[in-house]
Every structure is written in structure tokens, then in C-alpha cells.
Amino acid sequence: MNRADAPSRHLGILKHSLFWPVTVLIVMLLANVIFTRDFLAIRIEQGHLYGSLIDILLFGAPLILVALGMTMVIATGGVDLSVGATVAISGALACDLIAKGHGLPVAIGAAIGASLLLGLWNGLLVTRLGIQPIIATLILMVAGRGIAQLITGGQIITINNQGYKLIGGGYWLGLPFAIILVAVALVVTVVLTRRTALGLLIESVGGNAQASRLAGIRSSGLIVLAYVFCGLCAGVAGLMISSNTLSADGNNAGLWIELDAILAVVLGGTALTGGRFSLAGTVLGALIIQTLDTTIYTAGIPPRTTLVFSAAVVTIVCLLQSPAFRARFTRKRPERPADPVSTGPKQEVTA
């Protein structure tokens, strides 16, 4: 996916942009084996897959989804702080409609429709009114919680609907349905951005908006699309979260998920300044965050130190990702002899 690396392929796997996220994830998974012997084991009970790895995927599903949407927004040079609120609104709307006796299609349709509208709102604030993305989406981040609470009437709505339970807590073909949903979303996103020219146009707008305009790109449409997509992802994640517990909590559903999602995107190697994005990196980033959460439980880290622990791990991962930091340790290494084929004047290779 990362075509920029092609000329440096001979410099090895170390230079691949996904090398560090993958390494960190593997190290974390292996570290868990120390605390839990059968951590990596996957067993089949009653035709369903179980195990810690499946749990990480399942519990991480909403985050992966939100982070996918966030990746597109960040690639345009923006950021969306309102995804947590969208998660809450979407879950609240679906549960409220189900509790009032509406059918599943109506409830889900309304929740998705509302999420798309919220994304459109953000996109229009950013493009039409020219408000900085962080401020434009902050409006909905704050106000959205209020909307969610209005829908739930300030209560936690609980429902009993096995069909709805499938989305976030059910199994299909032996796998948790949420994982399948995320896999489909990932494939659709990859196809949409990499099999069409959409990804190139988004990276172009995020890389240099002025030059993109002079190349004929109508960037506002693309940016709105990114926010709408991000809203959609958050909406589906909201359905998952509320479906998993069969309840809607306007106050706490999706709380701080925007920050985890931004972190996942950054861990995956997409710069907050926009431009180049990596969907695979984002998925890895989200998995790192979820694995970290799981590790805190399985390793029995006392609750009062969990935040410090995760802060430490995130700091380490970020440092590993930073080329400037790595250069401090690799600078002394003698230069590899240049590949005889590449006789270009520039020996410096970008990672």
C-alpha cells in the first residue's frame, strides 16, 4: 500500500512504515503470554471461536471502526472530535426507537441516517464556514452528549432485543458479528480509497490544499465526504457498543473514544498534518490500544496505576515511531553500500 517505499525496498523491512507498529503489537501479545499461558490459544465452543485474541478483536471493533473514519478526516488535514458524541447519539436513537416498539430496520436506519447528518454538519462547518476542524467538531462533541441525553431522557435505556444483540455481541459463522462488520468496513474503505482515485485525491488535498485546487480538485466535496464517512463509522460503532450491552447511556457511551481513535491513527503512521494515510496502520494502532487495555486486566495491574502504565507504553510507541528519535541510536551505524542499480544523486531514503 505504501508505494513511496518502493525505491527503498532493498534497505529492508526495517524501513517499512508498518514495521514498528507490527513489532510493538507482537511484543505486547507475547508479553501477555508471560501472565496468561494460553493467551494466544483460540478454542471452539459450540461452534463459536473464543480466546483472548478474539476478545481483543471484538472489544476493539468499535475503536477500529471509528479510527478508520478518523483516518480519512485526518488525511484531509482535519480532525473529528465529535465521534464519541456520535457514538452516543446513534446508540441512544436506536435503543430508544426499539424501546418504543419500532422494528430493527427503522431503528438502525434512523441511527445511521442521524450519524450521516452529523458528519455532514461537521463537513459543512469546516468547508462552507471555514471553521478550523478542531473547533468545528468540538461544537458537536459537547452538544452531541446533550442531544444523546435528550433522546434517552437522561436515563440509561435498556432493551431486550436479540436481533439487535447480534450487531455487537452476537456470532455469525462462528465469528463475533462485530468482527465481520469491521472486516467488511475495512475492505470497503480500502477498495474505495485504493482501487479508485479517491485515496490519491484525499492525500493530495491533505498534502497541499492550494496546489490541489490548482490541479482542479474540488476539495470541499472531498472533505465533506471524509466527515460524512467518519460520522457513518462512528454511528455503526455506536450501534455495536449499545448492542453489546443492550443499553444506551447518553453520558458514557463512546466517552473519549475520539482520543483513542486519533491515537490509533497516529500510531499507525498517519501524520496529523494530513496527506499520506495508512489504513493498515490505523487498524494496527487500534489493536495496540485494545491489546494494551486487555494487558492491563490480564497482568493484574492495579487500577490506580493503569493510566500511568498506558501513558508509558504509548510514549514508548510514539518514540519508536519518531524518525528523529530512532536516528539518535542509528546515526553511528556505518552507511550501507549503495545498491549498484540506484545511482541517483540522493542516497538518503525516506521511510
Added chain:
Amino acid sequence: MAAPVLEMEGISKGFPGVQALQDVSFRLFPGEVHGLMGENGAGKSTLIKVLTGVHTADAGLVTIDDVDTLIRGPLHAQRLGISTVYQEVNLCPNLSVAENIFIGREPRRFGRIDWKQINRRATELLARLGLDLDVTAQLGSCSLAVQQLIAIVRAVDLKAKVLILDEPTSSLDRGEVARLFSVMRRLKADGVAILFVSHFLEQIYEICDRVTVLRNGGLVGEYPIGELSRLDLVAKMTGQELTALEELDEASPDVVKGERLLALEGVGRTGAIDPVDLDLHAGEVVGFAGLLGSGRSELARLIFGADSADTGVIRTGGGPVALKGPRAAIDQGIAFCPEDRKGDGLIMDLTVEENIILALQVSRGWLKPLSQRKREELVGSYIKALRIHPPHPYALVKNLSGGNQQKVLLARWLITRPKLLILDEPTRGIDIGAKTEIQKLVVSLAGDGMGVVFISAELEEVLRISHKIEVLRDRRLVAELDNDGTLTPEHILQTIANGAADS
């Protein structure tokens, strides 16, 4: 004349790959307005930055009031009595006029800021320069011209001996310029030395006592303005020595003027370019000649729809068109390589291939991506044809040299097969080999029937490849010259210096 307040001797300053200043000397006397002249890249900004302590010179001596001085930074420069007012005023728009004048050194009374005194003294300072303003108004509510004057007032009250005005007039209208000049004259009478940078020749002749001309990082000379004709000044800035005309006989290829592609009728934009009438034909290279700020780029941007015109009509063969944006222009077969390759042209973090296919991909729409094979074929053939180095489609554009970046930008538009290609300074800052290649390419493209607009500050280059030359000055199209083989750089310089015959 008294001793100079400021003397710079043998200043050199290099950046990786560029020698920005080479052994430049400069003097400034109290009570004079001194113009610093030169085209883009001549080293004006670097010289000013050395003077204000932003850059440290690699070699050379700065003497202020006969004392050798090492300027350690902008703040230090200010303390030494050197103040700068930039084109973009860097004051705080959310504070009042008076606050801006006294920010960082507010008069205090019993440990608290003495607002009465601030406002009173601000009013006095402004009055001394003949300005009557409400000092409690927010700076942001004042016009840009007034903001500049306030920045000057602040600089002067900081006991400035040397005041640097870096292109202060480029966004001012005539009345505002007159007001600025009257303030400058008062300061001059008070003994302040003013360094004035402007691209407008008329203003230089109106306000300056002496000028120093730089070219390509070197000093051309220092002249009393009265002893330097406009023609000489332009010649010294552009380096077109009027004797060097020997190459002219290879002049322009045969004109095979094709159908009319575009007709501009009174197309203009306030503050950018006065209304222009212009016809552009297939197979014809039209050169835009003029100094920086003459409106040559602004006119190009109007034709491409990068900025929208507020007057006039643009017609194609099919009738009037509204070029509302670049996309509309591209749909009409117009392509535009902007002057600022890095800022307006290329996406530096993307690859050569992505940058080349961008415009073609955009006009195809995102749903119809070019296949991998088609991309390799197209990009490969243009890398070869334009000899882009390194010849690797997956190299990042930011790692290429300026000339190769320019070729990538050219390739982007050539693969869209435009009818009209607008090139704004396509050869600036690139080495002589790439320069010749690009010139030859332009000639052969026109031979194949493409219409070309070629903008360059180098008159010889414009003459060599253009069939028709539009001369611009002070945001106006002042003349249209046929390059019939008898035209010389001298003619063009003359026209630039004097304007149209009647003005």
C-alpha cells in the same frame, strides 16, 4: 553628507545549494530614503534578514554608528535602532491601536498600566506624523494601510535610527501610498534612515534619494536616483546588458498561427490587474514581460480561473465561458504551471507518479482510476521524454532538484493534452541545461499546435521563444509587441521603463 548610520561590507551568506549573497556592501545615511532593488532571488530579503538579525552572515562586517556590531537577533536589532515593517503587519489585530504601539513597554503607574498615558501618548505620536486616529479602536478594524502606519509609528517610537520598509506599498491604493510617503518624508526630515523595498518603479523614483541594486546575490551598484534612468535601472536589475544581443538571429520559429483559443475582453481584477484585452491562438507562444508585481502572474491566474475576474468576458471558440475555478479552465483545455512550484504546484509528499497523473486523474473523475499499466506507461514515457532524474516514478517529489520538480509539473499538464499551456516562470531557479530543455520543449509544443503563454523575468528567454510579447507594468498591460525578429531586449526594457508610448 554626514557619516553613514549603517554600513555593511563584504556580506556573504550561503544556504545549502544557494549562494544568496556574495560580497555585498551597502550604506545607509541618516535622513535618506534608500531603495533596495532587484528581481526575485536577487538577495534583497537575505540582506534585510542579515540586517535584522534573522540570519547571521557567513562573512562581512556590519557597522552601526561607526561601531562594529554583531547583530544577534531581531530583538537585538531593534535595540540597536533597526526596526522593520513588513508587508504583512505583525502586530496584534485584537488589541487597540494604542496598545499595539506600547505593547511590551507599557507606561506604568503604581505598578499598574497607565491607560490614560498610553492613549494620550499614542495620540501625540500619531499626530506628529500627521495622523488623526481613534487610538482606542481595535487595530483589526483599521485598514491595512493604517495598520502599516501604526507599525511604523511603533518602530519610530522605539528610537529607530534605521527603518526598513519591506514592500509596504504592494497592497495599498494610490491615496494610501501618498499618505505613507508623506509620513516617510517627515521621518526623513527627522533624520531617520529609511530602507525602502518596492517593485513599483514609479514609487522608487518618487520617494528615494539613492538606490542599491542587487542581482543574483551580488552587488550591481549604488546610485543616486537622479543619475540613473529608468531604462538603466531595469537593465541593471534584470542583467540584460544592452550590448549582449548576439543570439537574437536564431530568434523565433515560424508563426503558424492557428484558430483563436481564447479572447479576453476587458478582463481584470481589482488590486491585481487592470482590465486587459488579449487574444490567444493555437500554435502561438505569447510572452508576458514585466517586472515582478507588474501583474504578469495575476493575469495568468485570471486566465486559469485561479482567481476570479471581476470585470470582462473570456470567450473561447464556442462563445463566452465563465472560468469560475481551475476545474472549469481545465475542462476548457487550459493548463497552468504556477510560479511557486512548491506552494502552488506540487504535492511534495507524494511521488513523482502521483504528481504527474494528478490533473489527468482529476478530470477523469475519481471513479475512473487510471490502471496501473496505463500509469506506468504514461509516467514512464514522460519521465523519459522530459529526462526527469532520478527516472524513478516512486521517488518523492520533495527529493528532486528544482529543475526536475519543474519537469514533473510540466508532465502533469502535458499528459492532459491541453490546448493552452500557461507557464509562469518555468525556468526560474533551475540550471541552464534544464532551462534550455524546457525552452525547446515549449517551441516544439507550439509547433504541434498548442497555444502557450510564457512568463519569465528574463527578457532574452521571452524573446527567444515568443511570437508575441505582452508588456506589463504596474498592474497594467501597456503594450503588445510582435516579435518579428527586429525586436530587441532594449525595446522591451524601454517599454517597461516608460510604459506605453502615450503614458
